[in-house]
Amino acid sequence: MARVFSGIQPSGELHIGNYLGAIRNWVELQHKYESFFSIVDYHAITVSYEPADLRRRTRDMAISLVAAGVDPARCTLFLQSAVSEHTELAWIFNTVTPLGELERQTQYKDKSSRQESLLAGLLNYPVLQAADIALYKSDLVPVGEDQVQHLELAREIVRRWNTKFSVEFFVEPKPFLTPTRRIMGLDGRAKMSKSLGNTVGLLDEPSVIWEKLRPAVTDPARVRKTDPGTPEICNIYHIHQAFSPPETVEHVAQQCRSAGWGCIDCKRVLQDSMEAELGPIRARAAELRATPELLDDALSTGAVNAKRVASATLGEAKQIMGLR
Ligand code: ADP
16 A cells, blocks of 8 residues: 655644645545654754643644544554654755755745744754655655645655665655645735734634634725625635535625625635534544543554654665665
8 A cells, every 4th residue: 555644743733724735635545545644843843942832732733633533543643753763864864965955945944034043953854854754655745835845855855865875765755735735824915824823723613713704804806895806816715615515615606706795794604614614623622632541542552653664664774875
């Protein structure tokens, strides 16, 4: 069976950008592939943080993932720092990665412009990411569009390593995108991202979601309720496409174009569609929170499975390289 690997930072609870852009795919792929999903805590320490806060965010991410349908009985779900092979292979990959390639990564440029003191770990982030994927020899990586550039670099790193040692050992990974590969934030300005504070949490209560949806940016042409709009350029319409049934999406588009509805009417219908999917996820999260030992067990089993595969890959790679 072909393998998939994907990782997510322990940023606390999932937001609907992560969910629609990546995690919904994880849930589907776990039925078709041998799947490895990791909460990548070694990635999270490339910016300043508090240990107690990291612990809490890691737990919240694990709860969100399992509540969203990532099933530890069907896939290998684990914490990156429990499988030390990730950092070991990252060092090896550092020795074949051109510095210039790292410096031109968009995410590095964005994040480094927002940091006071720059750490080498932030620059080397995509090298660790390449190692994460390569350890499982996965050819498909379900991610959002913002990760495509990192995956190109991962392919390049793997290719350079294979060429250097004249083998076809590591597999060049390809991104696996969802139909909603890039969800914009509710401010309509940039992608939805935890660090930009423009998210809707997957586990937010309906009243909180409504407080965020109500003022959210729509088609700027719709100043008055009687002004017709263009659904294709409206972020709310895009979120409808992700959550509402096709006939509702069709109806919404028609009401927008004909100015039959105001944007608030459209948002109310969206809220109902979201609640149909998110309500059960919220309920599962509450159950998981009440039984922390079940989640701990699942993550421990996941780490053992992941380590078995990762240590075999790393062992072979080291042998090819003339290491112990
Ligand atoms: P964030 O940008 O909020 O810090 P991460 O970088 O941890 O989120 O991303 C986790 C996963 O979610 C990645 O696969 C990423 O591509 C996807 N993702 C993040 N934000 C979005 C978005 N706005 N739209 C679609 N996918 C996204």
